[in-house]
Amino acid sequence: MDIRKHIDFTLLRPDLVYSTIDEHVDRAIEMGYYSVCVPPFFVEHIRRRVENERFKISTVVGFPNGFDSYKSKVEEIKEVISDGASEIDAVLNISAVKTEMWSYVDREIDSLSSMCRVKNAKLKLIADHNLLTRDELKIIVDYCVKYNVEYIKTGTGVYGDTTQEMVSFLKSLCPPELKIKAAGGIRTVEQAETLIKLGADRIGTSSLL
Secondary structure, three states, rough: OOHHHHEEEEOOHHHOOOOHHHHHHHHHHHOOEEEEEEEEHHHHHHHHHHOOOOOOEEEEEEOOOOOOOHHHHHHHHHHHHOOOOOEEEEOHHHHHHOOOOHHHHHHHHHHHHHHHOOOOHHHHHHHHHOOOOOHHHHHHHHHHHHHHHOOOOOOOOOOOOHHHHHHHHHHOOOOOOOOOEEEOOOOHHHHHHHHHHHHHOEEOOOOOO
């Protein structure tokens, strides 16, 4: 299995500098990974540096806690797409889920997905599975399908690792048009291959695989 086309090579530490980002991008290109996932601050720099338009730049919005209002997330999506991002990993407001503010969750997912579609970008909605119940995940998946979200992502990596059980459960919920990104604690080729076989279409990792 060639896993390279499934990899979002990720670097999201808060202490990054341009030279570190450049090394990360160079490794991703050398390895033939699908994309890099980097902080919004560096997106424009990478797009100017890398002339190959086929090279995908992913970035995060509302990371890692999703506390921001969905309106501010929409504005951030507009900005990072303008800077050169083609895929957006946006963190869902888990507090809204936990307080059962489902109308807010509905508006948030609708707004994020709509802005990405208008700007011809892909949305990967981060719904941190380590913080959610199965019933909550089922509702979130239904909203993702309703609003044509391209990917649902297992987590930020901040609140625990992705497990095989998570991916298998998501696969049982998701129709073919809603793909799965697994992220968090994926450090070996064997882990990545197993998760892909279980149903993950994309792997987020900071490790060279």
